[in-house]
Amino acid sequence: MAALLEVSNLRAAYGSTRVLHGIEFVLEESSITALLGANGAGKTTTLRALCSMVQTSGEIRFDGRRIDGNATEDIVRLGIAHVPDGRGTFVSLSTEENLRLGAYLRKDKRAVKQDFERIYSYFPRLKERRYQQAGTLSGGEQQMLAVSRALMLRPRLLLLDEPSFGLAPLVVREIFDIMRAINQSQKVSILLVEQNAAIALDLADHAYVIETGRVVLSGRADAIKQNDAVRRSYLGY
Amino acid sequence: MTPASPETAPSSVPRKPRVIALASLLLIACALPFVVNNYHTFQLTLVLVYAIALLGLNILTGYTGQISLGHGAFFAIGAYVAAILMDKFGLPYWLTLPVAGIVCLAAGFFFGLPALRLEGLHLALATFALGVSMPQLLKYPRLENWTHSTQGIVIIKPDPPFGLPINQDQWLYFFTLAVALAMFVFGWNLLRGRVGRSLIAIRDQPIAAEAMGVHNALYKSLAFGVSAMYTGIAGALGAIAVQFVAPDSFTIFLSITLFVGIVIGGLASISGAVYGAIFIQFVPNIADQISRAAPWAIYGVFLIGFIYLMPVGVAGAIDITWVRIRRWRKRGRIAI
Amino acid sequence: MDAFLDQVLAGLATGGIYASLALALVMIYRATHLVNFAQGEMAMFSTYIAWTLIEAGVAYWQAFFLTVAIAFALGVLIERVIVRPVEQAPVLSVVVVFIGLLVIFNSLAGWIYTYTIKVFPSPFPEEPVRVGIHSFSAHQIGAVGVTLVVLAILYAFFRYTSVGLAMRAAAQNPDSSRLVGIRVAWMLALGWGLAAAIGAIAGMMVAPTVYLDPNMMAGILLYAFAAALVGGIDSPGGAVLGGFLVGVLENLLGAYVIVNEIKLSVALVLIIGVLVVRPSGLFGKIHVTRV
Numbered sequence: 100m101a102a103l104l105e106v107s108n109l110r111a112a113y114g115s116t117r118v119l120h121g122i123e124f125v126l127e128e129s130s131i132t133a134l135l136g137a138n139g140a141g142k143t144t145t146l147r148a149l150c151s152m153v154q155t156s157g158e159i160r161f162d163g164r165r166i167d168g169n170a171t172e173d174i175v176r177l178g179i180a181h182v183p184d185g186r187g188t189f190v191s192l193s194t195e196e197n198l199r200l201g202a203y204l205r206k207d208k209r210a211v212k213q214d215f216e217r218i219y220s221y222f223p224r225l226k227e228r229r230y231q232q233a234g235t236l237s238g239g240e241q242q243m244l245a246v247s248r249a250l251m252l253r254p255r256l257l258l259l260d261e262p263s264f265g266l267a268p269l270v271v272r273e274i275f276d277i278m279r280a281i282n283q284s285q286k287v288s289i290l291l292v293e294q295n296a297a298i299a300l301d302l303a304d305h306a307y308v309i310e311t312g313r314v315v316l317s318g319r320a321d322a323i324k325q326n327d328a329v330r331r332s333y334l335g336y
Numbered sequence: 337m338t339p340a341s342p343e344t345a346p347s348s349v350p351r352k353p354r355v356i357a358l359a360s361l362l363l364i365a366c367a368l369p370f371v372v373n374n375y376h377t378f379q380l381t382l383v384l385v386y387a388i389a390l391l392g393l394n395i396l397t398g399y400t401g402q403i404s405l406g407h408g409a410f411f412a413i414g415a416y417v418a419a420i421l422m423d424k425f426g427l428p429y430w431l432t433l434p435v436a437g438i439v440c441l442a443a444g445f446f447f448g449l450p451a452l453r454l455e456g457l458h459l460a461l462a463t464f465a466l467g468v469s470m471p472q473l474l475k476y477p478r479l480e481n482w483t484h485s486t487q488g489i490v491i492i493k494p495d496p497p498f499g500l501p502i503n504q505d506q507w508l509y510f511f512t513l514a515v516a517l518a519m520f521v522f523g524w525n526l527l528r529g530r531v532g533r534s535l536i537a538i539r540d541q542p543i544a545a546e547a548m549g550v551h552n553a554l555y556k557s558l559a560f561g562v563s564a565m566y567t568g569i570a571g572a573l574g575a576i577a578v579q580f581v582a583p584d585s586f587t588i589f590l591s592i593t594l595f596v597g598i599v600i601g602g603l604a605s606i607s608g609a610v611y612g613a614i615f616i617q618f619v620p621n622i623a624d625q626i627s628r629a630a631p632w633a634i635y636g637v638f639l640i641g642f643i644y645l646m647p648v649g650v651a652g653a654i655d656i657t658w659v660r661i662r663r664w665r666k667r668g669r670i671a672i
Numbered sequence: 673m674d675a676f677l678d679q680v681l682a683g684l685a686t687g688g689i690y691a692s693l694a695l696a697l698v699m700i701y702r703a704t705h706l707v708n709f710a711q712g713e714m715a716m717f718s719t720y721i722a723w724t725l726i727e728a729g730v731a732y733w734q735a736f737f738l739t740v741a742i743a744f745a746l747g748v749l750i751e752r753v754i755v756r757p758v759e760q761a762p763v764l765s766v767v768v769v770f771i772g773l774l775v776i777f778n779s780l781a782g783w784i785y786t787y788t789i790k791v792f793p794s795p796f797p798e799e800p801v802r803v804g805i806h807s808f809s810a811h812q813i814g815a816v817g818v819t820l821v822v823l824a825i826l827y828a829f830f831r832y833t834s835v836g837l838a839m840r841a842a843a844q845n846p847d848s849s850r851l852v853g854i855r856v857a858w859m860l861a862l863g864w865g866l867a868a869a870i871g872a873i874a875g876m877m878v879a880p881t882v883y884l885d886p887n888m889m890a891g892i893l894l895y896a897f898a899a900a901l902v903g904g905i906d907s908p909g910g911a912v913l914g915g916f917l918v919g920v921l922e923n924l925l926g927a928y929v930i931v932n933e934i935k936l937s938v939a940l941v942l943i944i945g946v947l948v949v950r951p952s953g954l955f956g957k958i959h960v961t962r963v
Contacts (some may be wrong), residue, residue, distance in 0.1 A: 595768075603764070
């Protein structure tokens with residue numbers, strides 16, 4: 100299977116502070132790949148670089164075509180949906196309006212309606228609060244909303260930035276179960292950035308560990324999980 | 337296109353040529369009224385008047401970063417104070433200046449107090465409102481006895497003192513020149529020292545400034561007061577020179593003219609006040625001959641053009657040119 | 673009592689004009705968080721364009737809609753060409769550009785059309801409308817009606833259309849908006865276009881009453897600012913409500929408390945008062961600035 104996403108020699112900086120020093124990884128179509136690492140390693144920056152939200156140099160290929168340097172809005176149009184850290188909810192708009200925005204690029208009204216139904220079946224709590232102002236939702240609900248908004252795009256690739264952050268374990272499990280379901284039923288590829296390596300390795304097929312802007316370890320998720328030495332030295336548990 | 341601050345760097349013009357330049361300028365300034373006719377002398381007097389007003393506005397906008405689109409109002413207050421004192425109370429013209437100054441200091445300080453909480457666009461909006469409503473306020477019927485409402489007040493031009501062998505226009509010019517010099521020196525001392533640095537700190541990093549012990553609120557209101565005082569004294573001088581005040585001379589367009597002056601001349605620059613004053617005094621004179629609308633079209637185009645191309649204003653451009661010249665001369669020396 | 677009612681109703685009529693211009697101001701503020709000082713002059717200039725069309729023989733309503741379209745295009749053009757480069761610049765640069773635009777439009781109108789006042793037609797009948805013992809010009813009522821129609825259209829646009837939603841999103845959260853594919857830059861231009869169009873409508877409603885002249889909008893702009901602030905600078909409904917409130921207040925204060933001659937100072941006091949006491953106005957949202 101061809102790689103959906105290929106990143107080579109990715110460098111990024113915030114102003115004069117360099118954060119990424121040549122990231123390399125691939126993501127196979129329909130797989131779930133995790134980017135792990137400690138705080139400040141550069142995981143979030145990597146995701147933002149994929150969407151042209153930071154200054155980058157290097158090569159990013161999506162479906163074989165280079166997308167580095169494209170505008171964020173154009174990258175989205177290729178089918179890449181990014182759930183940013185902090186969720187990026189439109190706090191003053193209603194839950195439903197947030198979801199409608201997720202479907203902004205889509206022309207197929209009937210399919211969009213079906214997707215609404217599907218999302219509400221995954222997350223009944225969102226349906227209950229559909230007219231409520233999104234900023235008043237709880238942390239877990241906002242995360243569900245953020246993920247749902249991304250799903251409304253019917254993306255080929257879903258970028259998730261620290262979805263477990265600040266959430267209760269049960270809520271995290273709920274969201275991750277749905278991620279697995281979506282990946283299996285609709286073949287949505289997922290690139291998952293997580294500080295919580297344990298749950299990420301449970302979900303992912305492959306994993307890369309990033310340390311101070313470089314990839315220091317890569318391999319199959321289950322292999323890394325079972326390798327005590329690797330786990331302890333790279334992931335701290 | 338950030339309006340830069342050339343004032344924080346040590347002046348790029350080396351000391352000795354600078355002193356010589358200033359001295360020769362002063363000499364020329366004193367000689368001018370004897371070389372040109374009365375009308376031109378009058379125009380030069382107005383340039384000095386505007387220079388003082390612009391220095392006032394610069395203290396506020398250039399140094400403190402608070403935008404005022406209503407300084408014409410303080411100019412008007414100063415002008416009317418002078419006119420009323422001379423017309424109603426027979427005060428000698430030179431005495432009206434300190435009174436106008438104090439009145440405007442207070443007015444500016446008190447306007448600055450509620451305005452303290454406003455930033456950027458909101459403050460611009462509030463001062464804009466002040467500038468637009470000023471003519472109406474001057475036409476307030478209850479004040480009619482003093483202001484003569486729409487008819488305005490006529491002032492008699494003062495005679496030169498001690499029987500000096502110069503005419504009225506020339507005397508007025510030298511009087512204004514003296515006041516201008518005094519105010520520029522005072523302003524220079526103020527802004528180069530601790531006060532100036534505090535103001536710049538408030539402008540650029542207000543929270544850090546507060547944390548370092550600069551009383552933002554006090555300084556900001558004071559800045560407003562001092563700025564208004566300068567513009568008010570300019571207004572008084574202007575009234576005396578023009579010999580007439582009327583509400584419709586002080587519309588929002590006066591405030592805009594002053595604003596144009598500091599943008600063109602150079603924000604946060606003392607010499608910029610002079611360049612700006614020359615611009616706003618002479619451009620309308622020349623452009624008026626093309627059409628009534630032309631001066632304003634030029635103002636508009638220059639405003640936008642300058643903010644894109646020369647945000648540091650004329651003063652800043654001169655500064656940068658000096659730096660380049662020095663660098664070029666230094667390079668020449670090393671090559672040898 | 674009748675005189676009081678007269679003042680209130682007349683205030684509502686002028687309030688309608690303030691409301692329209694205030695709507696335009698709010699439109700730009702919502703999209704860009706900027707206050708467009710040149711809004712009044714742009715509206716005035718658009719009205720001159722309408723006048724030119726009418727003088728050339730175009731029927732009123734055709735000229736009206738054509739002008740609205742031209743104003744829209746002009747607004748988009750100005751945003752893309754002149755305002756875009758300074759949108760992220762310090763406030764002072766933005767103010768300079770806006771004042772520059774104000775002055776250019778004012779002088780352009782003066783230069784092309786001279787300063788002699790011109791008569792601008794009203795689409796509404798001449799005969800006054802009588803309600804009991806009060807009579808109002810049909811134009812005043814018509815102008816209020818037009819304002820309300822514009823407001824209703826805008827409301828529907830923002831609430832129910834996808835572009836409207838995208839504009840609201842782009843104004844609130846440009847980063848997230850890009851992540852759903854919204855071209856934020858174009859949303860801003862659209863905001864300016866809409867504002868210019870609304871301003872043109874306001875200008876065409878006010879011109880029959882005060883006669884067309886380059887300085888016609890200066891005072892009205894101030895009232896519109898006051899109205900927008902009172903209602904909440906990011907609330908269209910608030911702007912309209914604010915407009916009517918300011919109109920009525922202006923008339924009542926002018927008749928009973930202060931003299932007519934200094935009515936404009938009502939706007940001044942309102943502006944400063946609102947900014948200091950309650951910057952978000954009646955219906956606006958309170959913005960917290962991060963330290």
